Amino acid sequence: MIPVNEPCQPGPQLRNWKLTLAYDGTDFSGWQVQPGERTVQGELQAALGRVTGEAPLPQGSGRTDAGVHALGQVASFALAAPIPPGNLLHAVNRTLPDSIRIVEARIAPDAFHARHSAVAKTYEYRVFEERPEPGPAVMCPPFLARYVYALSWPLDLDALQAAAGHFVGEHDFTSFAATDPDLASRRADEGEQRDPATAIRTVFSSHWERRETDAGSTLVYRVRGSGFLHHMVRNLVGTMLDAGRGYRRAGEIPDMLAARARSAAGPTAPARGLFLHSVEYNGADT
Amino acid sequence: MIPVNEPCQPGPQLRNWKLTLAYDGTDFSGWQVQPGERTVQGELQAALGRVTGEAPLPQGSGRTDAGVHALGQVASFALAAPIPPGNLLHAVNRTLPDSIRIVEARIAPDAFHARHSAVAKTYEYRVFEERPEPGPAVMCPPFLARYVYALSWPLDLDALQAAAGHFVGEHDFTSFAATDPDLASRRADEGEQRDPATAIRTVFSSHWERRETDAGSTLVYRVRGSGFLHHMVRNLVGTMLDAGRGYRRAGEIPDMLAARARSAAGPTAPARGLFLHSVEYNGADT
Numbered sequence: 001m002i003p004v005n006e007p008c009q010p011g012p013q014l015r016n017w018k019l020t021l022a023y024d025g026t027d028f029s030g031w032q033v034q035p036g037e038r039t040v041q042g043e044l045q046a047a048l049g050r051v052t053g054e055a056p057l058p059q060g061s062g063r064t065d066a067g068v069h070a071l072g073q074v075a076s077f078a079l080a081a082p083i084p085p086g087n088l089l090h091a092v093n094r095t096l097p098d099s100i101r102i103v104e105a106r107i108a109p110d111a112f113h114a115r116h117s118a119v120a121k122t123y124e125y126r127v128f129e130e131r132p133e134p135g136p137a138v139m140c141p142p143f144l145a146r147y148v149y150a151l152s153w154p155l156d157l158d159a160l161q162a163a164a165g166h167f168v169g170e171h172d173f174t175s176f177a178a179t180d181p182d183l184a185s186r187r188a189d190e191g192e193q194r195d196p197a198t199a200i201r202t203v204f205s206s207h208w209e210r211r212e213t214d215a216g217s218t219l220v221y222r223v224r225g226s227g228f229l230h231h232m233v234r235n236l237v238g239t240m241l242d243a244g245r246g247y248r249r250a251g252e253i254p255d256m257l258a259a260r261a262r263s264a265a266g267p268t269a270p271a272r273g274l275f276l277h278s279v280e281y282n283g284a285d286t
Numbered sequence: 287m288i289p290v291n292e293p294c295q296p297g298p299q300l301r302n303w304k305l306t307l308a309y310d311g312t313d314f315s316g317w318q319v320q321p322g323e324r325t326v327q328g329e330l331q332a333a334l335g336r337v338t339g340e341a342p343l344p345q346g347s348g349r350t351d352a353g354v355h356a357l358g359q360v361a362s363f364a365l366a367a368p369i370p371p372g373n374l375l376h377a378v379n380r381t382l383p384d385s386i387r388i389v390e391a392r393i394a395p396d397a398f399h400a401r402h403s404a405v406a407k408t409y410e411y412r413v414f415e416e417r418p419e420p421g422p423a424v425m426c427p428p429f430l431a432r433y434v435y436a437l438s439w440p441l442d443l444d445a446l447q448a449a450a451g452h453f454v455g456e457h458d459f460t461s462f463a464a465t466d467p468d469l470a471s472r473r474a475d476e477g478e479q480r481d482p483a484t485a486i487r488t489v490f491s492s493h494w495e496r497r498e499t500d501a502g503s504t505l506v507y508r509v510r511g512s513g514f515l516h517h518m519v520r521n522l523v524g525t526m527l528d529a530g531r532g533y534r535r536a537g538e539i540p541d542m543l544a545a546r547a548r549s550a551a552g553p554t555a556p557a558r559g560l561f562l563h564s565v566e567y568n569g570a571d572t
Contacts, residue, residue: 024428069429090418098431103423132376137389142310143355143433145384 012080017088018108018286019044019058021073024099026146026272031064031073033057040064043100044075044092051091052081061114061121061279062228067271069147071124072103072278076114108286120204120280123233125221126273127151127241138216148218149237149273155219155244157210162250163240164206164221166257174199174260176236177229178268199260202226206236222277231268239266298366303374304394304572305330305344307359310385312432312558317350317359319343326350329386330361330378337377338367347400347407347565348514353557355433357410358389358564362400394572406490406510406566409519412559413437413505413527424502434504435523435559441505441530443496448536449526450492450507452543460485460546462522463515464554485546488512492522508563517554525552 021044029037033045041058049055058075083091089105096102111117128148131138140150177199203225211218221237239256242248248266256264307330315323319331327344335341344361369377375391382388397403416438417424426436463485489511497504507523525542528534534552542550 022428024431086419086423089423093425098426098436099428101425101428103425133372137372137375139379139387139389140384142308142385142387145310147429150384 013082014078014080015082016078016108016110016112017076017085018104018106018112018114019075019102020104021070021075022101022103023070023073024146025064025067025069027099028066030066030068031060031062040070040073040100041075043097047092047096048077048079050095051088052079052083054079054081059114061118062276064274064276065231065271068274068276070276073276074114074118074279074281076108076112106286112281112286114279117281117286118227118279119282120224120226121228122222122224122277122280123228124275124277125149125223125233125237125269126275127155127219127221127237129155129217129219131216141215144215146272147275149270151241151245153245155241156246157208157219157244159246159250160208160219160221160240160244163243163253164208164223164236166250166253167203167206167223167236170200170202171257172198172200172260173229173232173257175256175262175265176232176239177262178231178235179262199229201228201232208240234269234271234274235262235265235267237269237273241269242266299368300364300366301368302364302394302396302398303362303371304392304398304400305361305388306390307356307361308387308389309356309359310432311350311353311355313385314352316352316354317346317348326356326359326386327361329383333378333382334363334365336381337374338365338369340365340367345400347404348562350560350562351517351557354560354562356562359562360400360404360565360567362394362398392572398567398572400565403567403572404513404565405568406512407514408508408510408563408566409514410561410563411435411507411509411519411523411555412561413441413507413523415441415503415505417502427501430501432558433561435556437527437531439531441527442532443494443505443530445532445536446494446505446507446526446530449529449539450494450509452536452539453489453492453509453522456486456488457543458484458486458546459515459518459543461542461548461551462518462525463548464517464521465548485515487514487518494526520555520557520560521548521551521553523555523559527555528552 023040028040031040033039033042044058045055056077058077061074064070085105089102093102126148128140128150130140130150130152132152206223208219208221211220223233243250309326314326317326319325319328330344331341342363344363347360350356371391375388379388412434414426414434414436416426416436418438492509494505494507497506509519529536
């Protein structure tokens with residue numbers, strides 16, 4: 001006997017996805033979708049739509065600004081399509097611009113959210129050391145120019161290191177946060193666990209290293225923390241570079257933090273040298 | 287006594303300059319000035335004008351197409367400004383886009399001409415080896431995508447090497463030259479010593495090597511010759527890659543050369559992997 005009153009067909013089973021992404025941010029207006037602008041989030045959403053017929057808005061671990069790159073941005077979204085993760089990775093990569101690549105795709109627990117579940121983030125900032133003289137000029141190769149901040153004055157690694165050390169621990173980073181009032185709401189977007197209205201963040205580690213390559217030497221700053229305010233890493237770097245070139249002393253940094261005023265700290269380093277390196281989650285959440 | 291009839295002041299002494307340039311060709315419509323297009327030659331001319339007040343059209347060792355890069359393009363031109371070479375290098379680099387850099391500047395003999403004086407050129411072509419499976423996917427990082435041709439099928443280095451060997455020596459390279467009739471006149475621009483109307487060129491060396499990096503492995507082809515026809519290196523590479531993936535045999539290349547027909551050879555590899563590596567001159571000329 002054929003049942004004539006079958007129950008409604010259940011909706012397709014949604015699965016929660018976690019993607020890890022690398023991108024060259026130079027030619028995008030940042031991560032977040034904006035009308036009329038080319039953004040990483042928008043390109044990813046469109047590519048998912050082309051492959052699956054579904055176009056959920058991928059939620060990032062946080063926004064990255066125009067020109068900021070990522071080695072390990074994380075995005076989450078739900079899909080009904082029962083596509084295996086390896087197939088989704090390859091199919092979406094084939095349709096994404098070359099400047100964006102999914103480096104890992106997996107199914108995550110339903111509760112996983114790229115932003116809300118994040119417990120730590122690491123950023124990297126790269127400074128290319130140009131040397132106009134003496135001897136043969138060392139200048140930033142055109143093939144690195146999008147990915148480094150090229151500086152032509154000598155930088156003292158010890159001074160940079162001393163400055164970096166002052167940021168470790170729990171601090172109020174108001175002096176190192178963007179002051180643009182339109183951007184204040186972004187604070188909640190930077191992988192926050194705590195009350196987004198405060199500027200208190202914990203930096204777990206903060207240090208520089210010099211990497212020598214055929215093309216010249218690069219100073220790389222790596223900072224790992226509970227979360228970061230808008231422009232915070234670029235403001236930390238701009239301030240440390242002032243110490244590295246002798247404009248300010250590393251020992252002034254505690255006073256800059258205590259001032260809780262953007263004007264107390266140094267300039268904002270350019271976006272091009274900044275990479276979102278990785279985002280960490282509790283093992284149980286992913 | 288003050289002479290009242292001084293001879294006319296002589297015109298300023300022109301000096302002949304030789305610049306060596308590196309550039310990322312991605313965002314330029316090639317080397318050569320074209321109305322309404324952003325070109326390397328046009329950017330260099332404009333930068334020289336900003337620094338010296340003179341704007342000679344720099345003569346390149348040859349044209350590079352849109353998307354083709356240079357590690358050591360050479361340009362020559364005459365200037366009246368008595369600026370020391372090191373000062374010109376730094377001043378012009380400060381006003382050039384980041385994607386173009388003068389790597390060397392010197393005064394050359396009056397007879398030196400970047401194109402006419404060239405005796406050999408070396409090109410490099412870079413292929414990134416993607417590996418979709420098995421194991422963790424290896425894909426072209428977004429930060430390399432502008433500078434390599436990324437391929438996801440296995441390539442046999444021995445077959446590439448065997449193919450490369452067939453090009454060494456003096457050959458008629460008609461089968462490997464662009465067939466676009468509008469471009470035929472370009473043959474004379476590619477660093478020619480001989481009658482530009484023939485397609486006979488001498489390849490001095492031609493070989494591949496695999497370079498392992500953190501990001502993955504890259505196959506690098508390097509070819510040095512007396513001169514190159516338009517699209518010649520990209521056509522050699524496209525043909526060798528067909529051999530490397532097993533579509534054709536390296537042993538077919540002598541017949542391709544003998545056919546003197548573009549249709550006998552393989553496809554044109556994309557511009558993005560191609561670098562003008564260096565240009566050689568007789569010591570006496572530079």
